[in-house]
Amino acid sequence: YNEVELVWEQPGGITGEWIHWDDGMNGQSIGLTSGGDFMVASRWDPAAIGPYDGMELTKVNFFPCCDQSSYTIKVWTGANAANLVYEQVLTTIVVDTWNEITLDTPVVINAADEFWFGYAIVGQPAGTHPAGCDIGPAVAGYGDMISMDGVTWDSLAGLGLDYNWNLQGYVVGSDGEAIAINPTPRVQTSTVRTQRLSQNSPFSCSPFVKRVNELPARDSRSLSGYKVYRDGLEIEEITDPLILTYLDDEGLDAGDYEYYVTAIYTDPAGESEASNLAPITITLPAPVNATAVCENPPSVVVEWELPPMPVRGLSHYKVYRDDVEIADNVNNLFYIDTEAEAGERTYNVTAVYDVGWESEFSNDAVVIVVGTDGLSIPLITELTGNYPNPFNPETNISFSVKEAGKVTLEIYNIKGEKVRTLVKGHREAAYYNVTWNGKDNSGKQVASGVYFYKMKTGKYVSTKKMILMK
Numbered sequence: 001y002n003e004v005e006l007v008w009e010q011p012g013g014i015t016g017e018w019i020h021w022d023d024g025m026n027g028q029s030i031g032l033t034s035g036g037d038f039m040v041a042s043r044w045d046p047a048a049i050g051p052y053d054g055m056e057l058t059k060v061n062f063f064p065c066c067d068q069s070s071y072t073i074k075v076w077t078g079a080n081a082a083n084l085v086y087e088q089v090l091t092t093i094v095v096d097t098w099n100e101i102t103l104d105t106p107v108v109i110n111a112a113d114e115f116w117f118g119y120a121i122v123g124q125p126a127g128t129h130p131a132g133c134d135i136g137p138a139v140a141g142y143g144d145m146i147s148m149d150g151v152t153w154d155s156l157a158g159l160g161l162d163y164n165w166n167l168q169g170y171v172v173g174s175d176g177e178a179i180a181i182n183p184t185p186r187v188q189t190s191t192v193r194t195q196r197l198s199q200n201s202p203f204s205c206s207p208f209v210k211r212v213n214e215l216p217a218r219d220s221r222s223l224s225g226y227k228v229y230r231d232g233l234e235i236e237e238i239t240d241p242l243i244l245t246y247l248d249d250e251g252l253d254a255g256d257y258e259y260y261v262t263a264i265y266t267d268p269a270g271e272s273e274a275s276n277l278a279p280i281t282i283t284l285p286a287p288v289n290a291t292a293v294c295e296n297p298p299s300v301v302v303e304w305e306l307p308p309m310p311v312r313g314l315s316h317y318k319v320y321r322d323d324v325e326i327a328d329n330v331n332n333l334f335y336i337d338t339e340a341e342a343g344e345r346t347y348n349v350t351a352v353y354d355v356g357w358e359s360e361f362s363n364d365a366v367v368i369v370v371g372t373d374g375l376s377i378p379l380i381t382e383l384t385g386n387y388p389n390p391f392n393p394e395t396n397i398s399f400s401v402k403e404a405g406k407v408t409l410e411i412y413n414i415k416g417e418k419v420r421t422l423v424k425g426h427r428e429a430a431y432y433n434v435t436w437n438g439k440d441n442s443g444k445q446v447a448s449g450v451y452f453y454k455m456k457t458g459k460y461v462s463t464k465k466m467i468l469m470k
Helices: 046-052
Strands: 004-007 017-020 028-032 036-044 056-062 070-077 083-090 099-108 115-124 131-133 145-147 167-172 203-205 222-230 233-238 245-248 255-266 278-282 288-296 299-305 314-321 324-330 334-337 343-353 365-369 382-387 395-401 405-413 418-427 430-436 449-457 460-468
Touching (some): 004 278, 056 070, 314 334, 324 334, 382 449, 382 460
Antiparallel strands (some): 004 245, 017 167, 028 131, 036 145, 056 099, 056 167, 222 255, 255 278, 299 334, 314 324, 343 365, 395 430
């Protein structure tokens, strides 16, 4: 009953991963010597894109270098980029810098097939170099794909150019969930190399610029997990960012608690601010309807009932007499105290839950105990109950009479028909126990089912329910 389940949502902000083959910096740009149209792309075969299966491409980052050309972001699937699955015409670009484009519609990655993303250039003037790239070396066949006819794709390396396009894709989990995979970025050397083109090459290159156009600063931290706090103290660290729940299975004492969660990041390492506070009150329900009856002086029978609500994690009970513990590890709903001293005695019961936490006291069960040579006088007139219940073949019905008088105790079936009269006549003030053996007034065994027993004396009337189960 004293376990707390904490649930939270993933943090906003960076929850994805930039994937790319280039080194993240612009070294130069490339164009067609005579101008015209062409397409560039970053290619990912199933092995390379496999860790991102089912995730979504939401952004493309590229480095345009000619404002006299038009650019269209494109995404393809299949060998040789056979299937165009997405395109987005760009109406505004900023040349000679990184342009981070958010896709109007995210593209889901299916790692069973090749995955390509890049852009098409239309209307490149001769002598310009619209497509930015790094200084290499090329990841041949992956980071350097080009098509000059819109159908056939070649690797720049195979055409005498050892570069990768400045192309990067931002991948997030489906519905924006965090990515748990953080591949090590590809590291490039910083050596500036001279690229020699053949005299008949269809390409022209801009002069090398040694790493001046770097990727804009951005928060590329990777979510690695969470920390859970209770009342300001860390109680758990979770190292899987996809786990969004924590069950405090140690058990808690009754009281008020406050929880919060922080997000843990890597590259660089850090911890977020605290989430909102999640307050909770733990209540350990106490037993109810405790009674105490002195039946065979000085023995006292103490009985109680479960709390009137669902109870989980209940271990056992403790019994107290006059605020002093007299019994532990009680696993029944009754206890017989054989050591009570004469006088007025107050009994209480507590419930003990997981890890030994204890409830508050039950109600007071007060009884007057006399020695073995005297009688116990009840403080109240009461139909206490029957035990066991359900029963078979017989049950004991307990009641007390504060003042002497006429008492009746009768059994009725569920139709309201009288089945048996157990008590009828004068009774002195005392505690009583009457046994019903499940038979009617004629001595015939009654059927299984629900029965009611009714006690009446003076102005006091009480009815309770019992079950005969065969």
